Amino acid sequence: MTNVTMTVNGKSVSGEVKGNTLLSDFLREDLRLTGTHVGCDTSQCGACVVHVNGEAVKSCTMFAAEADGADVGTIEGQANADGSLNVIQQAFQDHHGLQCGFCTPGMVMSAAALLKENPNPTETEIRDYLEGNICRCTGYHNIVKAIMAASGQAVPAVAAE
Amino acid sequence: MPKDHGIGASPKRREDVRFLTGAGNYTDDINVHGQAYVHFLRSDMAHGKINSIDTSAAEGMPGVVKIFTGADFEGVGGIPCGWQVTDKHGEPMQEPAHPVLAQGKVRHVGDPYAAVVADSLEEARNAAEAIVADIDELDPVVDMGKALEDGATKVHDDLNNNLCYDWQFGTDTETTDKAFAEAAHVTTLELVNQRLVANPMEPRVAVGDYSRANDEHTLYTTSQNPHVIRLLMGAFVLGIPEHKLRVVAPDVGGGFGTKIFHYAEEAFCTFAAKACNRPVKWTSSRSEAFMSDAHGRDHVTTIELALDKDNNFLAVRTDTKANMGAYLSTFASSVPTWLHGTLMAGNYKTPAVQVNVKAVFTTTVPVDAYRGAGRPEATFQLERVIDKAARELNVDPIALRRQNFVTQFPYATPVAVEYDTGDYDATMNKMEELMDIPGFAARRAASEASGKLRGLGINCFIEACGIAPSNLVGQLGARAGLYDAATVRVNATGSISVMVGAHSHGQGHETVFPQVVAEMLGIDESMVEIVHGDTSKIPFGMGTYGSRSLAVCGSAMVRATEKIINKAKKIAGHLLEASESDIELKDGQFSVAGTDKSVAWGDVTLAAYVPHNYPLEDIEPGLEETAFYDPANFTYPAGAYACEVEVDPDTGKVTIEKFVSADDFGNVVNPMIVEGQVHGGIAQGIGQALLENCAYDENGQLLSASYMDYAMPRADDLPHMDNYMVDHSCQTPCTHNPLGVKGCGEAGAIGSPPTVVNAVIDALHSGGHTHVSHIDMPVSPSRVWSAINGQ
Numbered sequence: 001m002t003n004v005t006m007t008v009n010g011k012s013v014s015g016e017v018k019g020n021t022l023l024s025d026f027l028r029e030d031l032r033l034t035g036t037h038v039g040c041d042t043s044q045c046g047a048c049v050v051h052v053n054g055e056a057v058k059s060c061t062m063f064a065a066e067a068d069g070a071d072v073g074t075i076e077g078q079a080n081a082d083g084s085l086n087v088i089q090q091a092f093q094d095h096h097g098l099q100c101g102f103c104t105p106g107m108v109m110s111a112a113a114l115l116k117e118n119p120n121p122t123e124t125e126i127r128d129y130l131e132g133n134i135c136r137c138t139g140y141h142n143i144v145k146a147i148m149a150a151s152g153q154a155v156p157a158v159a160a161e
Numbered sequence: 162m163p164k165d166h167g168i169g170a171s172p173k174r175r176e177d178v179r180f181l182t183g184a185g186n187y188t189d190d191i192n193v194h195g196q197a198y199v200h201f202l203r204s205d206m207a208h209g210k211i212n213s214i215d216t217s218a219a220e221g222m223p224g225v226v227k228i229f230t231g232a233d234f235e236g237v238g239g240i241p242c243g244w245q246v247t248d249k250h251g252e253p254m255q256e257p258a259h260p261v262l263a264q265g266k267v268r269h270v271g272d273p274y275a276a277v278v279a280d281s282l283e284e285a286r287n288a289a290e291a292i293v294a295d296i297d298e299l300d301p302v303v304d305m306g307k308a309l310e311d312g313a314t315k316v317h318d319d320l321n322n323n324l325c326y327d328w329q330f331g332t333d334t335e336t337t338d339k340a341f342a343e344a345a346h347v348t349t350l351e352l353v354n355q356r357l358v359a360n361p362m363e364p365r366v367a368v369g370d371y372s373r374a375n376d377e378h379t380l381y382t383t384s385q386n387p388h389v390i391r392l393l394m395g396a397f398v399l400g401i402p403e404h405k406l407r408v409v410a411p412d413v414g415g416g417f418g419t420k421i422f423h424y425a426e427e428a429f430c431t432f433a434a435k436a437c438n439r440p441v442k443w444t445s446s447r448s449e450a451f452m453s454d455a456h457g458r459d460h461v462t463t464i465e466l467a468l469d470k471d472n473n474f475l476a477v478r479t480d481t482k483a484n485m486g487a488y489l490s491t492f493a494s495s496v497p498t499w500l501h502g503t504l505m506a507g508n509y510k511t512p513a514v515q516v517n518v519k520a521v522f523t524t525t526v527p528v529d530a531y532r533g534a535g536r537p538e539a540t541f542q543l544e545r546v547i548d549k550a551a552r553e554l555n556v557d558p559i560a561l562r563r564q565n566f567v568t569q570f571p572y573a574t575p576v577a578v579e580y581d582t583g584d585y586d587a588t589m590n591k592m593e594e595l596m597d598i599p600g601f602a603a604r605r606a607a608s609e610a611s612g613k614l615r616g617l618g619i620n621c622f623i624e625a626c627g628i629a630p631s632n633l634v635g636q637l638g639a640r641a642g643l644y645d646a647a648t649v650r651v652n653a654t655g656s657i658s659v660m661v662g663a664h665s666h667g668q669g670h671e672t673v674f675p676q677v678v679a680e681m682l683g684i685d686e687s688m689v690e691i692v693h694g695d696t697s698k699i700p701f702g703m704g705t706y707g708s709r710s711l712a713v714c715g716s717a718m719v720r721a722t723e724k725i726i727n728k729a730k731k732i733a734g735h736l737l738e739a740s741e742s743d744i745e746l747k748d749g750q751f752s753v754a755g756t757d758k759s760v761a762w763g764d765v766t767l768a769a770y771v772p773h774n775y776p777l778e779d780i781e782p783g784l785e786e787t788a789f790y791d792p793a794n795f796t797y798p799a800g801a802y803a804c805e806v807e808v809d810p811d812t813g814k815v816t817i818e819k820f821v822s823a824d825d826f827g828n829v830v831n832p833m834i835v836e837g838q839v840h841g842g843i844a845q846g847i848g849q850a851l852l853e854n855c856a857y858d859e860n861g862q863l864l865s866a867s868y869m870d871y872a873m874p875r876a877d878d879l880p881h882m883d884n885y886m887v888d889h890s891c892q893t894p895c896t897h898n899p900l901g902v903k904g905c906g907e908a909g910a911i912g913s914p915p916t917v918v919n920a921v922i923d924a925l926h927s928g929g930h931t932h933v934s935h936i937d938m939p940v941s942p943s944r945v946w947s948a949i950n951g952q
Binding site: 028029033034035036037038039040041042044045047074075076078079085089092093094096098099100101102103104105108123124126127128130131133134135136137138139140141142143144145155156158159 | 171173174176177178179180181182183184185187189190192360361362363364412413414415417446447448666667668669832833834836837840841842843844845867868869873874875876877879881882885909
């Protein structure tokens with residue numbers, strides 16, 4: 001067992017982990033931050049994406065011990081200080097960018113990483129960037145729209161009769 | 162001015178906030194104090210005889226609580242099938258036993274034959290390594306044709322052969338043969354509707370818990386229909402009466418059909434929790450999901466279409482082999498029969514339609530309903546053969562379809578169903594308008610200038626949703642009723658909890674259902690909360706599948722709300738000292754017609770629960786009503802789809818350049834959610850058309866058991882926003898349910914695969930590759946390249 005200390009969503013946390021404990025398991029089981037989801041076992045689906053030192057990382061593909069000393073951000077830490085949804089989260093709700101919600105945390109975390117490195121992405125750039133995030137519900141259309149909206153680009157509003 | 166609330170509005174989804182902040186409560190997020198973990202040993206061979214399973218070395222390993230094999234489940238019921246199909250000779254289908262853990266034989270890669278329960282998952286896995294299973298490999302049964310040959314290896318030794326049933330349906334043989342004999346033209350097509358895996362992003366999870374204090378079982382599970390699981394597992398597998406068994410399906414991360422069924426792992430965790438006197442949890446890995454979630458589709462079909470000299474359809478005849486896999490999953494037998502055969506008339510007034518289906522056992526994962534369930538298979542065959550006929554006859558594929566459309570409603574098809582309403586020309590017109598078909602020639606020229614072939618694919622579909630009524634499906638072999646139920650509980654201060662049998666796993670019921678109740682009562686939607694997913698809280702309803710939630714459960718909710726209104730008017734009449742027949746409800750106010758006397762909604766609800774001034778001699782206190790709704794008929798959504806593809810003739814790569822859907826879903830309660838459902842369905846249909854394939858080799862090894870091997874559609878596989886339109890403005894309301902709704906969940910997955918394949922064939926023909934009449938899905942680069950090059 002190894003003692004690890006890291007900052008998660010701005011708070012210092014520590015715990016005893018085995019050498020083979022995945023970061024996703026540490027977050028979900030030890031810290032009970034269950035918003036980070038595990039949808040596959042081959043690092044393909046992206047439901048487990050978190051931020052480690054500002055970079056998007058698939059937390060199922062990193063040992064908790066490797067994150068010792070790191071600054072980790074998860075979906076639970078994304079809302080504004082007053083608890084309201086942040087710009088990306090709000091855009092996902094406004095544009096119906098989620099259905100069952102299971103891939104959503106990873107999508108939001110990937111979108112945040114994309115907009116950090118490319119604040120004004122084209123549709124093609126967004127679609128390319130989401131190569132590592134699988135959604136089975138939405139067909140991606142409204143996810144792409146939400147990310148464009150979050151970046152301040154004009155997109156059509158949702159339909160109403 | 163678009164509506165901002167009530168029916169027809171698109172309010173923001175209330176469930177989104179918890180999902181966007183990591184506060185969802187999915188089954189794997191549930192840990193019960195003291196829980197142990199189970200690891201299943203699963204067969205790595207397609208077919209084998211179990212000689213012995215030696216668990217002795219594993220039993221003493223660290224953390225091991227208990228080890229189970231098939232022997233522990235002798236005397237326990239097997240996993241049941243919910244639909245008995247009768248074959249064309251009047252005999253019931255062959256129905257094999259399906260033990261919770263394999264007994265005697267393993268029958269597919271992934272078939273569980275032992276289970277280790279331990280303090281941790283790691284300890285369970287370590288102990289599993291020490292179990293010695295002596296299993297003799299037997300010949301696999303993979304190819305359906307070979308499985309039906311005389312003397313073929315049998316999947317189930319106690320059955321006569323591998324034929325589950327030989328089913329025939331629709332027009333009699335003499336009439337059908339006569340129509341073909343008199344035809345001016347017959348088009349024939351052989352095709353495969355490949356095996357798919359539903360792949361909801363949340364893998365299945367089950368947590369069993371048992372209370373010795375009161376002999377009560379609880380199962381937390383990833384299900385689309387908790388009451389169905391409670392009934393099937395309680396009554397048929399474990400012998401637990403309903404009042405001692407609670408099934409909870411909390412937030413569920415997508416279903417698409419594969420979470421309808423009752424699975425062995427659910428029964429195992431419930432059983433083991435009592436046997437171990439500890440909660441037992443199982444979380445499927447994705448690889449495990451690929452070899453244990455019921456698969457979808459897997460039909461091999463020959464379809465023939467007969468036309469007269471004026472291109473009127475005379476007859477359709479199909480001959481299908483449908484793969485059941487190794488065991489009968491919950492609704493497996495109904496998919497190739499009643500959910501497929503009844504749709505073979507499509508949108509067309511073809512006078513003779515005959516459907517023949519042989520269902521076959523093989524040593525593969527069981528196959529059951531996946532988004533569309535039988536209807537995508539029907540649509541694919543019919544729309545591909547129509548397209549081929551149009552090409553052979555050199556007629557416009559849109560004109561050929563229009564000429565044969567059903568135009569008079571109600572319309573009784575030769576395959577037993579009666580379409581209540583529809584307007585197929587309207588959706589075709591809308592599709593043509595949105596697709597800009599006159600502009601296609603210029604777009605094709607532009608593609609050709611860059612060395613690409615461009616094709617236009619057209620498709621129509623009809624589906625049957627809200628499967629019903631119970632007395633009909635009972636005659637057809639269903640072992641369940643197909644109604645749904647809702648309880649509307651009005652609280653003293655006027656807020657409302659609606660307990661529904663439908664289950665939301667992405668569909669947004671928590672947002673949509675309140676739109677309906679609030680509009681009926683004239684109150685704010687925020688006063689209405691939907692409760693679902695827990696058998697201890699909701700009335701006995703059948704859950705969510707087959708695009709039924711709003712059409713069936715929503716109708717129950719309307720009926721229950723009507724009862725609420727009737728009683729509330731009686732109370733209001735008393736409070737206002739007027740006859741209840743003079744009371745009107747508008748905008749949350751009860752008023753006496755023609756006067757300015759009124760009481761508010763909250764006054765009436767408070768009176769119901771604080772009945773100081775109340776007609777106790779006439780009506781009971783309280784304001785809570787339940788309704789069960791059993792529809793009179795299916796609903797029949799329909800539509801016209803179109804797609805333009807570009808094919809790179811050098812590589813065979815296909816890209817979707819433009820896609821349009823024009824659907825008729827009847828009335829629409831929440832357009833935003835309807836469009837989202839169609840987007841998702843189309844993505845799955847495009848996935849089937851271009852990417853996805855659940856592949857077995859000749860030894861029955863599952864080759865596609867991870868996302869490294871099974872090609873899921875990604876964001877860059879789908880058309881860009883400017884070239885993608887989903888429309889539902891054509892609306893012929895359902896004539897037999899109170900909301901006039903038809904269902905929209907499966908349309909996209911049904912309508913899109915033939916649209917894409919039709920477009921690819923059109924592209925290849927435009928490039929002079931006229932020898933290519935069909936390519937089986939997925940239309941991958943290698944398949945397209947091989948077809949172009951005659952290989």
